[in-house]
Amino acid sequence: MTLTNIAPTAELQALDAAHHMHPFTANGALGKKGARIITRAEGVRLTDSEGAELIDGMAGLWCVNIGYGRSELAEAAARQMRELPYYNTFFQTSHVPALQLAAKLAELAPGDLNHVFFAGSGSEANDTNLRMVRQYWALKGQPERCVVISRRNGYHGSTMGGGSLGGMAAMHAQGGLPIPGIVHIDQPYWYGEGGEMSPEDFGRARAQQLEEKILELGPETVAAFIAEPVQGAGGVIIPPESYWPEIQRIVDKYGILLIADEVITGFGRLGHWFGSQSYGIRPHIMTIAKGLSSGYQPIGGSIVCDEVAHVIGQDEFNHGYTYSGHPVAAAVALENLRILEEEGIIARVREETAPYLARAWASLGDHPLVGEAVSRGMMASLALTPDKASRARFAAEPGTAGYICREFSFGNNLVMRHVGDRMIIAPPLVITPTDIDELVTRARRTLDQTHAHLRAEGMLKAAA
Numbered sequence: 240m241t242l243t244n245i246a247p248t249a250e251l252q253a254l255d256a257a258h259h260m261h262p263f264t265a266n267g268a269l270g271k272k273g274a275r276i277i278t279r280a281e282g283v284r285l286t287d288s289e290g291a292e293l294i295d296g297m298a299g300l301w302c303v304n305i306g307y308g309r310s311e312l313a314e315a316a317a318r319q320m321r322e323l324p325y326y327n328t329f330f331q332t333s334h335v336p337a338l339q340l341a342a343k344l345a346e347l348a349p350g351d352l353n354h355v356f357f358a359g360s361g362s363e364a365n366d367t368n369l370r371m372v373r374q375y376w377a378l379k380g381q382p383e384r385c386v387v388i389s390r391r392n393g394y395h396g397s398t399m400g401g402g403s404l405g406g407m408a409a410m411h412a413q414g415g416l417p418i419p420g421i422v423h424i425d426q427p428y429w430y431g432e433g434g435e436m437s438p439e440d441f442g443r444a445r446a447q448q449l450e451e452k453i454l455e456l457g458p459e460t461v462a463a464f465i466a467e468p469v470q471g472a473g474g475v476i477i478p479p480e481s482y483w484p485e486i487q488r489i490v491d492k493y494g495i496l497l498i499a500d501e502v503i504t505g506f507g508r509l510g511h512w513f514g515s516q517s518y519g520i521r522p523h524i525m526t527i528a529k530g531l532s533s534g535y536q537p538i539g540g541s542i543v544c545d546e547v548a549h550v551i552g553q554d555e556f557n558h559g560y561t562y563s564g565h566p567v568a569a570a571v572a573l574e575n576l577r578i579l580e581e582e583g584i585i586a587r588v589r590e591e592t593a594p595y596l597a598r599a600w601a602s603l604g605d606h607p608l609v610g611e612a613v614s615r616g617m618m619a620s621l622a623l624t625p626d627k628a629s630r631a632r633f634a635a636e637p638g639t640a641g642y643i644c645r646e647f648s649f650g651n652n653l654v655m656r657h658v659g660d661r662m663i664i665a666p667p668l669v670i671t672p673t674d675i676d677e678l679v680t681r682a683r684r685t686l687d688q689t690h691a692h693l694r695a696e697g698m699l700k701a702a703a
């Protein structure tokens with residue numbers, strides 16, 4: 240392996256600090272500390288500019304489903320760039336990668352989700368969805384049906400539309416979000432918010448907030464409900480089993496559109512092509528991105544049911560992106576789907592590696608710092624707590640313990656993220672049992688170090 244074209248790490252960090260504004264980062268602080276420079280990757284492992292090897296417990300940002308280093312995707316991109324690097328699909332033209340990818344997605348998606356509107360990312364796709372559901376009801380002669388209901392601590396992207404649909408308080412605190420016409424209900428987060436209720440009662444109660452909100456607003460004003468099958472960025476929040484059936488009942492009863500944001504849960508992460516299949520949900524629209532190309536190219540989109548596509552098609556939809564259905568991104572996505580399908584990666588997740596991860600991860604539940612250790616498919620999380628028995632929060636500012644844990648994890652060459660005081664992973668779907676063992680070993684070492692540190696600093700105190 241050669242690193243001859245790479246400047247010394249300190250030089251790269253200085254350039255980065257001087258000119259590169261990182262997303263979701265306090266850039267002043269990062270500039271002083273220096274970013275870790277990732278130079279290459281293979282399988283589930285990253286290499287940094289110092290030659291250290293990390294296990295990528297987050298599959299990049301929940302996206303590298305087939306793992307790193309698949310040259311087939313590089314070749315698909317190069318082939319497509321030589322043949323047709325770009326063309327648009329706005330003005331009565333199409334091209335082979337976009338139409339083939341749309342057809343393939345229609346084949347893979349459940350029910351009558353047979354139509355695809357492409358975007359460059361998950362955020363853009365949710366902006367599309369917001370406009371599409373409102374235009375749908377306008378064309379149906381019900382323009383007053385324009386409110387979209389979403390959830391606190393949901394994540395639907397970072398554009399004005401996506402950030403507003405999402406329910407991240409820290410995001411809403413900046414830049415005038417949410418935009419009008421979007422309202423939020425509570426999340427089905429039993430561990431953190433369920434109190435003395437059983438998970439099943441709590442899941443039903445949280446779903447019933449949708450019905451209460453619809454009645455409060457007036458059913459004739461509600462266009463759609465949007466949610467992630469399992470919340471990702473919110474902290475890998477796995478809803479109680481009672482939640483989704485009740486949501487489906489309410490959506491059906493009031494005839495509102497259901498948007499499943501499958502940006503993380505799509506393309507195998509929960510052991511089926513789509514998370515909606517894992518939960519038996521019947522959405523009218525699914526948001527896709529991330530695993531669609533395994534992150535090798537930026538691409539997203541909306542998979543739309545027959546009825547909505549038919550109505551939208553009755554007039555010109557004044558919406559689209561220069562890179563909607565970009566041929567190189569579409570060609571790479573097609574190759575990614577071929578690999579997922581032909582190598583049986585999703586079935587292996589469902590039958591072997593997800594059950595293996597579930598057992599290995601659950602073993603962390605006996606750690607004194609861990610209040611719960613849960614997983615679904617290839618998504619898993621831990622709640623850190625100063626007191627297991629009461630599911631207590633820390634007295635310190637939320638996220639303080641999580642950040643300390645994350646720093647130890649990074650030091651142990653394991654990429655594990657913190658969301659507040661939850662630790663989360665979502666590794667590439669191709670991770671092997673051997674690597675799962677190594678991941679969990681590093682996670683346990685990280686918990687031991689965090690526990691010792693918190694105790695030494697007098698931080699194992701519960702909030703009043």
Ligand SMILES: *Cc1c(COP(=O)(O)O)cnc(C)c1O
Binds near residue numbers: 529
């Ligand atoms: C990441 C994410 C998005 C936003 O996708 P981008 O490609 O970052 O714009 C939307 N929804 C969910 C559920 C996500 O996890």
